[in-house]
Each structure stands twice: as structure tokens, then as C-alpha cells.
Amino acid sequence: MNIEIIGFVAGIITTAAYLPQVYKIWKTKKTDGVSLFMYLVMFIGISIWLYYSLIIDRPSLIVANTITLLIISTIIYFKIKFK
Amino acid sequence: MNIEIIGFVAGIITTAAYLPQVYKIWKTKKTDGVSLFMYLVMFIGISIWLYYSLIIDRPSLIVANTITLLIISTIIYFKIKFK
Incomplete structure (x- = not known):
């Protein structure tokens, strides 16, 4: 496979x-x-993972890190809006 | 680099x-x-990422997924102990 x-x-x-x-x-x-701090740190970490994924050119890693980044952004938005 | x-x-x-x-x-x-459900699903997902990392043989991914798996296991333990 x-x-x-x-x-x-x-x-x-x-x-x-x-x-x-x-x-x-x-x-x-x-x-x-x-x-909130956890998600902000995660946002930075996943951004670097996305860069790493683009360099080693692995499609599944690129897609997964991109989507995770979008979801974490949503959670951060909720966290700030509903604080 | x-x-x-x-x-x-x-x-x-x-x-x-x-x-x-x-x-x-x-x-x-x-x-x-x-x-708890989030962390249980994450545990399964990270386990598969660890398998993936071993196959493509990328040291940073292998180490990161192994440590993340240990931390998630700790959170699951706390979640069950302090429920």
C-alpha cells in the first residue's frame, strides 16, 4: 500500500x-x-511542521498540517470571542 | 540547514x-x-502517524510522535483518574 x-x-x-x-x-x-496558551504554541509548532512537510514534499503531511492549522485558528477565535 | x-x-x-x-x-x-474522546481519537491517530514516520524513516517525526503519544497517554490517565 x-x-x-x-x-x-x-x-x-x-x-x-x-x-x-x-x-x-x-x-x-x-x-x-x-x-489559549496551548493552542497559540500549537499554532506556531504546526506552522513549522507545515514548512517541514513542504520541504520533504509529503502530500499527506502537507494536507494534515494545513487542516490542523485551520482548526486551531478556529479554536483560538472561539477562545478569544467567548473568553 | x-x-x-x-x-x-x-x-x-x-x-x-x-x-x-x-x-x-x-x-x-x-x-x-x-x-476524553478527543484524546482517545488523538491517541489512535498519532499511533498511525508514528507507523508512517517509521516507514518514511524521518527521525524528527519519529521522536515527535513518540513523545506526543506518551504525553497523550498521561492526559488520558489523568482524565480517567480525576473524572
């Missing part, structure tokens, strides 16, 4: 893992248990 | 991002804002 397929499966699962957190914040309008 | 150095920098930042969450749970003994 193409290793990139395994990468895409991993990417779908790790990005999907963030969705319940987004839903929970949106539904309860409470972000007390979620650390 | 060796691209693996950039990977290790990204890895240090993304794994460090989890530490405030671990500290917060440990200090407050409250895990209400943290979704």
Missing part, C-alpha cells in the same frame, strides 16, 4: 480529534478548560 | 504545547473542559 494513504488515514483521525473540542466550545460557550 | 533540525524544532514546540494542559489538570484536578 502507498504509505501516503496511511498518512492520509492518520491525518483524517488526528484532525477529526479536534472537532469535538470545537463543538463543545461552540455549544457551551465555555472555554475555561481549554488553554 | 538540515531539514530534520527544523522538524525537531517543530516537534519540541508541538509537544511542549501539551504540557500546560497536563499541568492545569494536575493542579486543578479538574478535567471538565478536556474531552
